[in-house]
Amino acid sequence: MAYHFAPIKLDDRGHIRDSVFAILRNAILDKKLEPGQKLVERTIAEQLGISRTPVREAINQLVLERLVTHIPRKGVVVSGFSKADIIEILAIRTSLEALICSIAATKIKPRDLKRLESLAKQITEEHGKGNFKKSNQLNDKFHEIIYKAAESPRVYSFLYTLHEYITKFTQVAYSKPGRWEEVWVEHNEIIEALGRHDSSQAEVVAKRHAENSSKAFLQMANWEKD
Amino acid sequence: MAYHFAPIKLDDRGHIRDSVFAILRNAILDKKLEPGQKLVERTIAEQLGISRTPVREAINQLVLERLVTHIPRKGVVVSGFSKADIIEILAIRTSLEALICSIAATKIKPRDLKRLESLAKQITEEHGKGNFKKSNQLNDKFHEIIYKAAESPRVYSFLYTLHEYITKFTQVAYSKPGRWEEVWVEHNEIIEALGRHDSSQAEVVAKRHAENSSKAFLQMANWEKD
DNA sequence: GCAAGTTAAATGGTATACCAAATGCCAAAC
DNA sequence: GTTTGGCATTTGGTATACCATTTAACTTGC
Structure with missing residues (x-):
């Protein structure tokens, strides 16, 4: 107490x-x-x-x-975090991920695209080897590169804070079975849209990616409280 | 100095x-x-x-x-606010407006829908009479009702802060010719989507509304600085 | 024994005092 | 005249002191 x-x-x-x-x-x-x-x-x-x-x-x-x-x-x-709070935070993250990805599509450099491709592969590899901690770290790095490419300090800092809430506050071993195979596909969709500098498409796939992550997250987290 | x-x-x-x-x-x-x-x-x-x-x-x-x-x-x-800052702020507002509107669609009560309908009419009336200050106030109230209907405290307070930045910091007499006729149409689209509790549609029309407002705003504001 | 009033402890808000780092000015030495 | 060293001033960071309000307990009167 x-x-x-x-x-x-x-x-x-x-x-x-x-x-x-x-x-x-x-x-x-x-x-x-x-x-x-x-x-x-x-x-x-x-x-x-x-x-x-x-x-x-x-x-x-x-x-x-x-x-x-x-x-x-x-x-x-x-403060207590209710399920409604988590849902709100996940929803905000989804919106801002979509936004930052659409902005990043207009500004991203070839060098970062290369790094994203390499990271997406590594993430899947490490997960295949059972290094879940490592694959999570690389996943964070993947998104961090996109965040930074957008050069939008406010969105960046919002997302950074929200990310900490989601990962730290809820100590969910974030790995729903089969989710990482989907992640591989979604990451490639994102890279593809970014590579074509297609803002609207980047927004769509980033939103879907965040929504799927949120769903997987909520399914893993068994909430007792309202 | x-x-x-x-x-x-x-x-x-x-x-x-x-x-x-x-x-x-x-x-x-x-x-x-x-x-x-x-x-x-x-x-x-x-x-x-x-x-x-x-x-x-x-x-x-x-x-x-x-x-x-x-x-x-x-x-x-x-701090100085550059054009890039304003654009970022407008983009965040657009994302969050779309989000809060989609949430509001799932929760809004008939009473608030009635108030929105009445406000949309009044806004157009007052603007027609040349009471621009009044129509702006009513417009704020319109959006406030939607904000509150969503019962999402974090999104609400973000939007509230952003709104103050946008209206107060930039003292633009916010009225591009012809914009208010569009606003009338867009408000009704929003009301319609909210009334059908159609989240996705509410998100789409709210996003379009915010985007159009942002465009009109940027056109009115002549920025000198980078 | 119970209720009401008074007082003491707790606690946050504000003011002030002290300190360390940095900057700028002045003097002394070359 | 220029440069360098030192001291004073500025300024923010931290500590402490003071005050007002609230809560709760204890006492006193019924």
Whole structure:
């Protein structure tokens, strides 16, 4: 029930608030902090061996990311993610994946297309060898290349955040049987559309890819709560 | 060049940081603060007659909204919005409008459909009478009803923020000749799709509506800068 | 014994104090 | 005159102190 954090290491030259933000965020996404749990500035600051100020700033950022909810005159509590929340997040990701892919189609360079082709092959290979962790990493890289090719900083950062929610918060071993064979096909459809610089087609196939991933994801995740 | 803010009124019981955030945000969106201008915590705090703390928190929020940029060891400066930025923002809005409309189609109640029908008529009427301000207000209300019907808090708040950027930051008298006749048609297409609870169709017409609005907007806004 | 009022603890919001890094200016040395 | 070293100022980051509000417990009166 109670939380406890080890004192923070001050070795790094980064800002304490960012470290605190990462600590709290990971604790929530890893479910070390349960939904409904109250976060008390002073307590966290004492445990980390720092003052309230950076803790405050970290908590403010968590509020803006909706990972915690500020209840006036009550403090902040860890938000719960309902099934409806997950569905909303997946839907947003789907929309923005389609968007970023259609933008990327207009800007992508041959070099990145080559890297995508190579990655798509490797993903399938590694999965065939049973290296699921590796294939997931490569999959992330695949999408990251597309994200970056679009040169759309806002869409990129939205998608990055959403991606972390989806993969970290829900610790689903993301591999529905047969899904990776579909992924191979869909990745090639995406590469093909990007290669032809066909925005509308890229949008269509990226949307379908994200929708299928979302479906597979929801099927794997058995949700209890509403 | 230099900025100056009047001392803040402490009458209201809301948090000072929120007031400061609103003041700075409006100043940026209204171009009272020019891009590249440096924001100094102490200076703003002194001018507003408060301490640095709430100013700090307000500035942090502005950083997260990308209205100001934090340059390490330099301070925060007001971000400029390039044409590419506007295009990105319009594209995100288009995607999310299509999404929220498709969600709304599955959830909308007869009462809201009635209100939409009535609003669509009023918008056209008021525009016909030359009450452009009024028709714009009603138009916002029209979209707000759809936003709320979708019961998707994250999409809603994204769209809300984007809407403020688009309308406030760019002070375009948003009325390309002939556009409102199209709007009348498009609004009715949206109402029709929502009424049939046809998600895919709602998505299609909402996307087209947002795309056309974006086009009209970009045509009206003559951008000088890259 | 129960209820109401008063007080003390908890907690978040704000103000202020302190510190470290960086920048710029001034003086001294060449 | 130029360059370099050092000091002062600026500025943001962090710590701490103070205040207001709320909650809860305890006491006191019925």
